[in-house]
Amino acid sequence: MANLKVNGKSHTVDAEDDTPLLWVLRDHIGLTGAKYGCGIAQCGSCTVHVDGVAVRSCVYPLGALSGEEDITTIEGLSEAADHPVQQAWAELDVPQCGYCQPGMIMAVAGMLNTNPNPTDEDIDAEITNICRCGTFVRVREGIHLAKTKKA
Amino acid sequence: MTELLNLSRRKFIIATGATGLTIGVLAACSKKPGEPDYSDLEANPEVNAWVHIDHDDTVTVRIARSEMGQGTLTGLAQLVAEELECDWAKVTTEYPTPGQNLARERVWGDFSTGGSSGIRRSHQYVREGAAAARIMLVEAAAKEWEVAVDECTVSKGVVSLKGSKKTLTYGKLASAAAQLAPPLEVVLKDPKDWTIIGQPKLRLDTADKLTGAQIYGSDVKLDGMLTASIRQSPQIGAKVKSFDAAAVRSMPGVKKVLQVDDDAVVVVADTWWHANKAVLALPVEWEGGVAFSSAEFEAELDDGLTSDDAFTGNKVGDIAPAFANAAKVVEASYNMPFQNHAPMEPMNATAIWTPEKCEVWCPTQNGEAALAAAASAAELPIEQCDVYKLLLGGGFGRRGMSDYVTQAVKIAKQMPGTPVKLQWSREEDMMHGFFHPTTKAKARGALDADGNLTGLHIRISGQSILAALMPQALANGMDFATFQGLLPSGVDARVEDQTLKYTFDNLLVDHAMRNPPVRPGFWRGVNANQNAIYLECFMDELAHEAGRDPLEFRLAHLKDSPKSQAVLKAVAETSGWGADDGKSRGLCNFYSFGSYTAACAEVTVDDDGNLKIDRIVAATDPGYAVNPQQVEAQVQGSFVYGLSALLYGEITFENGMAQQKNFDSFNSMRISEMPKVETLVMPSGGFWGGVGEPTIAVAAPAVLNAIYAATGKRIRQLPIKDQNLRDA
Numbered sequence: 001m002a003n004l005k006v007n008g009k010s011h012t013v014d015a016e017d018d019t020p021l022l023w024v025l026r027d028h029i030g031l032t033g034a035k036y037g038c039g040i041a042q043c044g045s046c047t048v049h050v051d052g053v054a055v056r057s058c059v060y061p062l063g064a065l066s067g068e069e070d071i072t073t074i075e076g077l078s079e080a081a082d083h084p085v086q087q088a089w090a091e092l093d094v095p096q097c098g099y100c101q102p103g104m105i106m107a108v109a110g111m112l113n114t115n116p117n118p119t120d121e122d123i124d125a126e127i128t129n130i131c132r133c134g135t136f137v138r139v140r141e142g143i144h145l146a147k148t149k150k151a
Numbered sequence: 152m153t154e155l156l157n158l159s160r161r162k163f164i165i166a167t168g169a170t171g172l173t174i175g176v177l178a179a180c181s182k183k184p185g186e187p188d189y190s191d192l193e194a195n196p197e198v199n200a201w202v203h204i205d206h207d208d209t210v211t212v213r214i215a216r217s218e219m220g221q222g223t224l225t226g227l228a229q230l231v232a233e234e235l236e237c238d239w240a241k242v243t244t245e246y247p248t249p250g251q252n253l254a255r256e257r258v259w260g261d262f263s264t265g266g267s268s269g270i271r272r273s274h275q276y277v278r279e280g281a282a283a284a285r286i287m288l289v290e291a292a293a294k295e296w297e298v299a300v301d302e303c304t305v306s307k308g309v310v311s312l313k314g315s316k317k318t319l320t321y322g323k324l325a326s327a328a329a330q331l332a333p334p335l336e337v338v339l340k341d342p343k344d345w346t347i348i349g350q351p352k353l354r355l356d357t358a359d360k361l362t363g364a365q366i367y368g369s370d371v372k373l374d375g376m377l378t379a380s381i382r383q384s385p386q387i388g389a390k391v392k393s394f395d396a397a398a399v400r401s402m403p404g405v406k407k408v409l410q411v412d413d414d415a416v417v418v419v420a421d422t423w424w425h426a427n428k429a430v431l432a433l434p435v436e437w438e439g440g441v442a443f444s445s446a447e448f449e450a451e452l453d454d455g456l457t458s459d460d461a462f463t464g465n466k467v468g469d470i471a472p473a474f475a476n477a478a479k480v481v482e483a484s485y486n487m488p489f490q491n492h493a494p495m496e497p498m499n500a501t502a503i504w505t506p507e508k509c510e511v512w513c514p515t516q517n518g519e520a521a522l523a524a525a526a527s528a529a530e531l532p533i534e535q536c537d538v539y540k541l542l543l544g545g546g547f548g549r550r551g552m553s554d555y556v557t558q559a560v561k562i563a564k565q566m567p568g569t570p571v572k573l574q575w576s577r578e579e580d581m582m583h584g585f586f587h588p589t590t591k592a593k594a595r596g597a598l599d600a601d602g603n604l605t606g607l608h609i610r611i612s613g614q615s616i617l618a619a620l621m622p623q624a625l626a627n628g629m630d631f632a633t634f635q636g637l638l639p640s641g642v643d644a645r646v647e648d649q650t651l652k653y654t655f656d657n658l659l660v661d662h663a664m665r666n667p668p669v670r671p672g673f674w675r676g677v678n679a680n681q682n683a684i685y686l687e688c689f690m691d692e693l694a695h696e697a698g699r700d701p702l703e704f705r706l707a708h709l710k711d712s713p714k715s716q717a718v719l720k721a722v723a724e725t726s727g728w729g730a731d732d733g734k735s736r737g738l739c740n741f742y743s744f745g746s747y748t749a750a751c752a753e754v755t756v757d758d759d760g761n762l763k764i765d766r767i768v769a770a771t772d773p774g775y776a777v778n779p780q781q782v783e784a785q786v787q788g789s790f791v792y793g794l795s796a797l798l799y800g801e802i803t804f805e806n807g808m809a810q811q812k813n814f815d816s817f818n819s820m821r822i823s824e825m826p827k828v829e830t831l832v833m834p835s836g837g838f839w840g841g842v843g844e845p846t847i848a849v850a851a852p853a854v855l856n857a858i859y860a861a862t863g864k865r866i867r868q869l870p871i872k873d874q875n876l877r878d879a
Contacts (some may be wrong), residue, residue: 007249016403019424030369033363035544036423037495038577043816045495074363086361093353093780097220097494098360099544116401123238124823126317130814132545133220133493134791136825138784 005078017063044129054110250537267841389440455612455663473606496544585672602697737856746840
């Protein structure tokens, strides 16, 4: 049994220590916003925040968590879907199929937590998520727009 | 373009239930993230065709085609809303099921979503249906007021009586309208009167994608559901000889270990992690595979470049005298390796089977094919089966196939009454694709002393998609699709949307079919991808060899295609083609899926041969741009897909096994590599071309031609990841 704090709520899950956080969230807690895309931390579809830092949950074992961390998933990013990134994404119609976007949004929100005013170079360095629909042009526009938004 | 249409052959029904809103599976499940409620699916079946109007004026548009990110769902809704004259702010959508379509004599037509056809092949009947609904609603108002129909006007879902303040909303009229006979004739709007079509409306399906509430196939959860992970034969053609279920049966969460067909093993467990861990640990012996090597297959492709056994796809004049009399003969060979579709959401389907019924939840580009596959696997009459389509986490052609649906049903059939979700791992998805076929091409051009192209021969050698997937579509053995974008105009109306727009005095395009044992598939853009490289990189080579400007050279051969000229000139002008500014530019134009497209790429290649694609100006003329901002999104996105293939995309086979298993070895471009994209949406009207695929073809050739402009070195082999762009 392990304890987790996810989106402000406490959960006790019956999962082995090697279970990736992604599958704890999806199959044990029922939060399916974070997506499985590769399982090897390549694509970023599974990105969530651990204490505000974007992590790739598909390779983040449950055993690496103490239970004290604040885990935030896309479902808990904001209460009214009004996080600056969500606002910008809606305004620019960023998603296409949308499958990678929970991870993309969490990666961008994580970057903005530490760097509220990223340059294009910062974006290139920090946002490495794969999007096969190819939303990158609008993702970049969205990040710059999100910088101007208030939650 | 006002048309009188006879609707007597069509069914159009508009109705409202006593309780108003009817909710389909998607509407129901999208409201409850993580815990979709499918319980009222049986109790609350769909009963309407294209439009359902609730008492509160909510308009639900029925969408037959699949949404996989390309925006068709919103575009089709715009077509309906335009003719319906409803309030766009009150439009919502839902999918009828393939089973409902079957039961209602295919009232919604074709569900398949490929070939960039979602809008261009259904705009007519969708608009007719909506126009008929509007006529019935207005007629209902006229009856209510006891006036003639032409006393009524309609705007944004409100019918008004001329010269009075009387109004009735669609929601109030819907029940009465449903009782009326559909009109026999409708007049569609003149495009100049469109107010919703052609507008950059925001997509209708964005909100849930921003919060995690959107339910994809991977997210489906049913009461009592178990999850399965699969291991298919890693080697082409190999079968399961034996497997040791006992070795993994006691692993955590494992419920069942089973075989599906003769080439796959499956573990069903309480969670996917448990299922996947166990299936990876399962000892399996395989037998009887094929030791196919893509490296060795190169020799067969090379043989096809000069062999005599070729199908002629396009022949104009006679190239032999042109080459015999040429002042200069130019020759170049190109290739296209196997590509995986690699949609972000790996293949999956959820099925429940009982002796009486089989239901499947899945992302599919072809709901009707998925239903047929489900019924066949279920060994039940098709009327006792249904498929519930979910939004696709990418399709790109992969989800036009139903292999994963068949597997899910066969698993569920071994566990009657238990819903099972089959979720492929990325590795399974990568190794068991329906791969973009591999081909090579040898292009030869004859130039006269004045630099005119007097003869052109393009020999394609390689795999036919149709031979593997639709052999009945071969014409005396020939695969016409292989010649996509290179076909003669005016010969076959079915492929007029994939024809060559250049005019050449002497031309031969032929194909030596060389089929490897790798299963091919329709991959976004299909054969236009490599054919555009073969044609447009070679046109660039010819222009340089002839000492002519590549733009002028192309335009000279586009003399009979003003629309092609228009898009090409537009990208050249916007990008600054010909400017003496030190920038390295490359051009491309191509016609496919009924749309005229062009691109001008700007690149930088540093001294070490590192490539930076700085900017691409793209133009497309799809005839009508139903939603210009979504056309723009498709242009941008198609470039990511096409350029990822150019830069990295390659599936190789050794000993019959795909060597790339995940995104670490089958890479996809990232935001840091994304050029600026300027999209010129240039709808010239009068025809309906595709959007999702056509522009993909122009990205790679434009970049390759720009690389030459930067380096003087021709890159003719894909992908370019392991090549030095500067050294010889």
